[in-house]
Amino acid sequence: MNGLLKIPTRSFEAWQEDLLPVNQPATDGFIEPPNLDPWLRVQALNVIRHAAALRPFCHKEFGTDPASPSDAHIDAANELIGNLRSQLREMSQRVGKSASDAIAQPDVERLQELLIRKERSHDWVQAIEQIWDFYFELFGQRQSRFGDWLLACDRIALDCYQYVYMGLGIPKSIPAPAPFSYMKTGFGPATFRRGISLTKLSKQINPFPLIQLPYHRLVNPWTLGAILHEVSHNLQTDLNLRQTIPNAIAYRLLKA
Known part of the structure; x- marks a missing residue:
């Protein structure tokens, strides 16, 4: 027809039937589920x-x-x-x-x-x-090259524990493990006490005190007095003083 190729006309259903698997019925609409x-x-x-x-x-x-x-x-x-x-x-x-x-x-x-x-x-x-x-x-x-620096911080923290526990007047073992120091960038030091849940640990209980120190504190050792401050928070917890001291103060105030 005017030099054009004549393409046979087929219905959509006929084409669909050709595309179905050989063992698949074309009339019931069922599709074989994949092997899971x-x-x-x-x-x-x-x-x-x-x-x-x-x-x-x-x-x-x-x-x-x-x-x-x-x-x-x-x-x-x-x-x-x-x-x-x-x-x-x-x-x-x-x-x-x-x-x-x-x-x-x-x-x-x-x-x-x-x-x-x-x-x-x-x-x-x-x-x-x-x-x-x-x-x-x-x-x-x-x-790392900071290992010895952090070890020195550990020794300071442990010395604080030894000094306090030796002066308690009653025999009492220092809780183990001892405080562990690590370096983290930031403005100031921080601590994470033993026995509290931490986001860093997926809300699990922290098994030993952590002393967090910024790099600029480690390279300026005259600022490491902050270790004593952070360790004191842990001593307060390990000696069960976090509630004892506030309760004693409240008792004295109410009694006055």
Whole structure:
């Protein structure tokens, strides 16, 4: 027709029928669901691998010289991480069960249960990773050129504890682990007491006192009297004076 190629006309339904699989009926509208088994198995496997990757720290991992973290500090960090890892292992078992249930019967309810448990496990993994990263950086500073400086700060803090506890008049052991100093940029020093929850630790309980010191304090040692101030906050807590002193003052005022 006028030199133009004539294309045979076909209906849309005919083209659609050609695109359907050979074993797929074209008239009932049914679509074969994908095989979810490999994906479901991977969800449980990922949680297990995450739990295994969050390993404890080794005692000699950050060196063996005096500036290195003590075994007590590393053990305290490992205990905190270990308690959370044990809960993560329980979560991974529940994810595995949900995956098995979903493989056996991949309905909406079972798939949703798997995804909810997987999301909870993922959030738990992130919380543990935050703690692991914090201690990895904290202890890693002792391998830097600032290690000896921070060790000197530790000795000042421990000396404060020894002086106070020796003068109590009654036998009382110094709480362990001892205060641990670290460097962080900022305007002034700070401390994080033993036994309080910290955002840095995913709201978990801090196992030993932390003395945070800015770099400009470390390079100006005449300003390190701030260590005594920060340590005093921890002494007040470890000696249970945080409530005793305010209560005693209130008692005297009310009695006057």
